[in-house]
Amino acid sequence: MQILQVQNLCKTYGESTVKVDALKNVSFSLSKGEFCAVVGESGSGKSTLLNLIGALDFPTGGEILIDGQNLFTLTEEERTIFRRRNIGFIFQSFQLVEELNVEQNIIFPLLLDYSKPDPEALNEILSLLGLQDRRRHLPNQLSGGQKQRVAIGRALITNPKLILADEPTGNLDSRNSMEVLDLLLRASRKYQQTILMITHNNSLAVSADRVLRVSDGCLTDLGSTQGKGEGFRDEKLS
Secondary structure, three states, X not given: OEEEEEEEEEEEEOOHHHOEEEEEEEEEEEEOOOEEEEEOOOOOOHHHHHHHHOOOOOOOEEEEEEOOEEHHHOOHHHHHHHXXXXXXXXXXXXXXXXXXXXXXXXXXXXXXXXOOOOHHHHHHXXXXXXXXXXXXXXXXHOOHHHHHHHHHHHHHOOOOOEEEEEOOOOOOOHHHHHHHHHHHHHHHHHHOOEEEEEXXXXXXXXXXXXXXXXXXXXXXXXXXXXXXXXXXXXXXXX
């Protein structure tokens, strides 16, 4: 079952001599439960790709469908509601609400949608993330790794069709980076959660099911990493 379909996606900034083609006819799809990493040098277009898929920006051309819904045929209000209910975001800078505790930050997307949190689902996520004893703590009482766990919980709580992770380990040390990656992998397996993750860390990328490379606005599907380990990284990512 295809959750994400990107078809001939283009994004151009500026005009004439200052025109920049950030994305050039990008096409790919993700199936339900697939964990895909996007790699590429700084300025290659990978963050632009994530912003377009998350409906945070508009494409110059092409289509993006999530669970069959074309995001850019919706009105602005409809798109906001669709994004809130169907797309989870994990940012490098966490973007937690400082006045809310761990539990409140996790359920915040549900409250925005006037939905009642399921206590059993919340407890299950807190257990998965190892945050049961931190549920009443404020963000300023947490480590960087714990803050990113809260951000993962916030992305999971709505049971979205797709999670977009933008350099989720960029502000973390190597130990916490591996812990966050492990949590994303476990969430993908446990909930059949589809995840698209941007990373500059090749060691993290090879742990995903599949790797895409963006270079000069063009996308190349490097294929599955399963069973390839270090050899895949040396051959494809170096």
